Amino acid sequence: MGEKGVRGGPGPGEDAAGPVRNHKGEQTGSLDRRAFLAGAAGVLGAGVAKGLPPFPGQGPQDASDLQDAEIVVPEDPTRVQGPTASVVGSRSPFEQPRRFLHPQLTSSRTPLQELHGTITPSDLHFERHHGGVAHIDPERYSLLIHGMVERPMVFTYEDLKRFPSVSKVYFMECSGNFPRNASEDTLPQQVCGLTSQSEWTGVPLATLFREVGILPEASWFLAEGADAAVMTRSIPMEKAWDDALIAYGQNGEALRPENGYPARLFLPGWEGNASVKWLRRIEVADAPFMTREETSRYTDPLKGGKVRQFSFVMDARSIITSPCYPQTIRPGWNEVRGIAWSGRGRIRSAEVSFDEGATWHQADLQEPILPKAHVRFRYMWHWDGSEATVLSRTTDETGYVQPTQQELIEARGVGTRYHLNPITGWRIRPDGTVVYRMEEWA
Amino acid sequence: MGEKGVRGGPGPGEDAAGPVRNHKGEQTGSLDRRAFLAGAAGVLGAGVAKGLPPFPGQGPQDASDLQDAEIVVPEDPTRVQGPTASVVGSRSPFEQPRRFLHPQLTSSRTPLQELHGTITPSDLHFERHHGGVAHIDPERYSLLIHGMVERPMVFTYEDLKRFPSVSKVYFMECSGNFPRNASEDTLPQQVCGLTSQSEWTGVPLATLFREVGILPEASWFLAEGADAAVMTRSIPMEKAWDDALIAYGQNGEALRPENGYPARLFLPGWEGNASVKWLRRIEVADAPFMTREETSRYTDPLKGGKVRQFSFVMDARSIITSPCYPQTIRPGWNEVRGIAWSGRGRIRSAEVSFDEGATWHQADLQEPILPKAHVRFRYMWHWDGSEATVLSRTTDETGYVQPTQQELIEARGVGTRYHLNPITGWRIRPDGTVVYRMEEWA
Numbered sequence: 001m002g003e004k005g006v007r008g009g010p011g012p013g014e015d016a017a018g019p020v021r022n023h024k025g026e027q028t029g030s031l032d033r034r035a036f037l038a039g040a041a042g043v044l045g046a047g048v049a050k051g052l053p054p055f056p057g058q059g060p061q062d063a064s065d066l067q068d069a070e071i072v073v074p075e076d077p078t079r080v081q082g083p084t085a086s087v088v089g090s091r092s093p094f095e096q097p098r099r100f101l102h103p104q105l106t107s108s109r110t111p112l113q114e115l116h117g118t119i120t121p122s123d124l125h126f127e128r129h130h131g132g133v134a135h136i137d138p139e140r141y142s143l144l145i146h147g148m149v150e151r152p153m154v155f156t157y158e159d160l161k162r163f164p165s166v167s168k169v170y171f172m173e174c175s176g177n178f179p180r181n182a183s184e185d186t187l188p189q190q191v192c193g194l195t196s197q198s199e200w201t202g203v204p205l206a207t208l209f210r211e212v213g214i215l216p217e218a219s220w221f222l223a224e225g226a227d228a229a230v231m232t233r234s235i236p237m238e239k240a241w242d243d244a245l246i247a248y249g250q251n252g253e254a255l256r257p258e259n260g261y262p263a264r265l266f267l268p269g270w271e272g273n274a275s276v277k278w279l280r281r282i283e284v285a286d287a288p289f290m291t292r293e294e295t296s297r298y299t300d301p302l303k304g305g306k307v308r309q310f311s312f313v314m315d316a317r318s319i320i321t322s323p324c325y326p327q328t329i330r331p332g333w334n335e336v337r338g339i340a341w342s343g344r345g346r347i348r349s350a351e352v353s354f355d356e357g358a359t360w361h362q363a364d365l366q367e368p369i370l371p372k373a374h375v376r377f378r379y380m381w382h383w384d385g386s387e388a389t390v391l392s393r394t395t396d397e398t399g400y401v402q403p404t405q406q407e408l409i410e411a412r413g414v415g416t417r418y419h420l421n422p423i424t425g426w427r428i429r430p431d432g433t434v435v436y437r438m439e440e441w442a
Numbered sequence: 443m444g445e446k447g448v449r450g451g452p453g454p455g456e457d458a459a460g461p462v463r464n465h466k467g468e469q470t471g472s473l474d475r476r477a478f479l480a481g482a483a484g485v486l487g488a489g490v491a492k493g494l495p496p497f498p499g500q501g502p503q504d505a506s507d508l509q510d511a512e513i514v515v516p517e518d519p520t521r522v523q524g525p526t527a528s529v530v531g532s533r534s535p536f537e538q539p540r541r542f543l544h545p546q547l548t549s550s551r552t553p554l555q556e557l558h559g560t561i562t563p564s565d566l567h568f569e570r571h572h573g574g575v576a577h578i579d580p581e582r583y584s585l586l587i588h589g590m591v592e593r594p595m596v597f598t599y600e601d602l603k604r605f606p607s608v609s610k611v612y613f614m615e616c617s618g619n620f621p622r623n624a625s626e627d628t629l630p631q632q633v634c635g636l637t638s639q640s641e642w643t644g645v646p647l648a649t650l651f652r653e654v655g656i657l658p659e660a661s662w663f664l665a666e667g668a669d670a671a672v673m674t675r676s677i678p679m680e681k682a683w684d685d686a687l688i689a690y691g692q693n694g695e696a697l698r699p700e701n702g703y704p705a706r707l708f709l710p711g712w713e714g715n716a717s718v719k720w721l722r723r724i725e726v727a728d729a730p731f732m733t734r735e736e737t738s739r740y741t742d743p744l745k746g747g748k749v750r751q752f753s754f755v756m757d758a759r760s761i762i763t764s765p766c767y768p769q770t771i772r773p774g775w776n777e778v779r780g781i782a783w784s785g786r787g788r789i790r791s792a793e794v795s796f797d798e799g800a801t802w803h804q805a806d807l808q809e810p811i812l813p814k815a816h817v818r819f820r821y822m823w824h825w826d827g828s829e830a831t832v833l834s835r836t837t838d839e840t841g842y843v844q845p846t847q848q849e850l851i852e853a854r855g856v857g858t859r860y861h862l863n864p865i866t867g868w869r870i871r872p873d874g875t876v877v878y879r880m881e882e883w884a
Contacts (some may be wrong), residue, residue, distance in 0.1 A: 079668045101529060228520055334604070
């Protein structure tokens with residue numbers, strides 16, 4: 001593992017100009033663009049057998065031989081046989097999206113400005129954890145459901161996967177998705193990269209609750225994680241009967257470790273911390289449990305000394321992902337691109353403004369418009385080369401309109417740290433450079 | 443690069459039980475389950491700067507310090523601070539899906555039996571290439587459109603990304619998606635793992651054709667790749683005006699190299715080889731070009747010495763991905779799961795049979811049911827423990843019904859190698875083991 005191999009020569013029965021590594025005649029001069037070590041993504045996959053039967057017809061090549069390879073980018077790719085097929089692919093050496101790390105390494109943010117469409121690649125899904133990433137052996141995993149139930153039960157990972165399943169595309173957003181120290185040099189990733197989207201697969205929590213039998217007086221349940229923080233949240237029973245999932249699949253594959261492998265609670269449209277990861281226990285009760293994460297944290301101080309608690313639903317929000325910092329745009333037609341979403345259901349509209357919100361223009365929404373999901377919006381804009389701002393706002397199917405920052409402050413005061421979803425945007429300078437449109441929080 | 447670091451200690455300001463590597467007290471005995479080297483997926487990403495500004499607030503940690511880490515799976519994950527956030531995630535060491543390699547390494551097949559939902563992770567998307575994977579510097583990429591046009595033009599990668607864009611979920615299937623040497627020990631991946639699904643983003647080819655101005659007599663165009671095979675196919679103009687894309691995005695991120703980075707032709711619902719990857723040239727003409735890939739290859743010999751040419755559309759098909767080889771199932775309720783798709787549009791129904799096709803039962807289709815896309819189907823089946831077969835067939839919105847193998851042979855003879863979409867299935871033995879239901883090709 002980790003040794004550099006050489007690949008790209010012809011497979012059996014293939015003809016080729018020769019091994020890839022002998023061709024280095026590109027015209028660009030920097031070492032960065034000349035040769036890359038690629039294929040590292042599959043090293044782990046190749047080295048660990050999983051109990052699958054050996055693949056017939058694989059010949060003498062061991063999978064581990066096919067991963068570490070020196071990828072040389074040839075001057076003329078038509079003259080050079082390229083690398084052969086591989087068991088797990090790797091990104092182009094020219095594409096290196098990465099999450100933005102919180103200084104304390106307790107969270108990372110999705111690079112929204114580098115993404116197209118609506119799906120977030122699973123290795124770029126935002127992270128937020130309170131005791132690091134729990135690594136769990138699925139053969140030792142279990143989920144206990146007890147409390148106000150007729151039959152307390154324990155479910156293994158295999159049990160969960162045997163129940164009737166559903167797959168749904170949903171966004172997941174952290175309630176703290178706002179930049180603390182924004183400057184003009186702020187990326188969309190920093191403004192609101194604590195939202196990501198996946199196709200989630202799992203078993204409806206309602207199915208498991210019917211298995212254990214919920215007592216009539218039950219009104220809340222506790223969800224407890226198996227991480228070092230033993231993350232716990234109280235959830236109203238209504239959410240279980242509505243659309244809560246016990247999720248084990250993410251974008252086709254198993255959950256990623258930082259997203260709760262092997263199984264997590266998933267509450268569509270609700271603040272991410274309530275969708276407890278590495279879920280090991282659910283206790284059904286007739287009142288909330290008042291855990292640390294719903295008393296000292298994840299509450300919203302309001303004006304006049306009041307505090308908003310159990311503020312689960314994520315309000316409608318949008319962000320423009322192009323143009324944005326650090327792009328430089330050219331006069332003429334530019335497509336304004338972004339995403340919009342609402343925890344309350346479907347997005348009804350996304351609008352863009354070029355005059356600080358005096359007038360708004362309807363953007364196109366990419367179909368299908370799914371409930372509680374990121375929707376891609378687009379608007380063709382002819383930039384005349386003069387200074388401009390580009391803002392976006394969205395309205396969801398309930399009629400809720402994304403507020404300005406000033407409206408948020410007037411409604412809640414300046415002490416709120418969570419559920420901040422103001423209209424944001426970008427300032428275009430006459431030279432085409434794009435910077436974050438800062439607003440003072442006061 | 444490649445050196446093993448140690449991670450998992452507390453970040454600044456975090457408290458923790460201690461570094462992860464000191465906890466190794468799990469109960470499972472094998473070395474495989476004890477300690478894993480993880481994080482390799484991000485090594486390349488960390489090591490290569492991409493011209494982005496440095497992230498503020500990242501402190502002393504360099505991204506390259508955060509990737510190679512020894513992941514120890516602790517006995518009790520609540521007692522051990524887990525690894526910190528990372529710039530690019532890795533799979534759980536317990537989940538190692540891998541593509542199945544063709545002996546000549548010219549293709550690899552998606553592990554359908556390990557996937558949930560409908561999205562294929564990009565690093566597991568099937569591959570098929572005729573001259574290896576072309577690695578292309580996007581700054582040196584260009585697409586020439588010429589021939590019967592008013593204004594021949596060259597488009598750079600940046601040009602393509604500037605045009606109005608669309609994002610659509612589509613399947614992509616190779617016309618050779620059938621096992622040559624099936625046995626009872628055959629996985630869904632081997633039966634039809636040459637189909638995968640992504641959310642593709644790009645510019646409609648019609649938009650570019652309006653830019654260059656197509657002459658009235660034009661009826662076909664040539665698509666040419668920049669790979670070592672200089673892959674070329676002739677495509678009817680109608681497809682360009684319908685839904686053809688020049689795709690540069692796949693599941694949110696840039697195309698993967700084996701899928702044509704930086705840009706490819708994408709023809710929804712058509713055989714994969716026609717969606718030319720690493721697209722460098724389009725020549726507009728008034729007749730097909732009769733290239734190697736549409737004369738000596740990718741033609742279907744029929745009965746009576748006739749040959750079917752330009753058989754672009756992929757017929758409706760389905761596959762059961764659970765139960766399947768090598769599972770062992772238990773008597774009682776089992777959810778039959780699979781995917782169905784059609785190159786002609788939407789799937790109308792998916793049915794399952796447990797009596798060799800004598801009777802069929804409607805399966806549930808997971809919404810949204812998108813055109814030219816994999817649809818997940820599910821059916822709850824109570825297995826009584828006796829020998830059984832499980833078959834699936836699908837019908838698309840045009841009324842086309844997936845045929846039996848015998849019907850295919852009667853219609854086309856036994857010489858056909860492409861576009862084979864027969865009903866397939868699995869045999870359940872009384873002990874619960876599942877094997878591929880073989881059918882002789884005659």
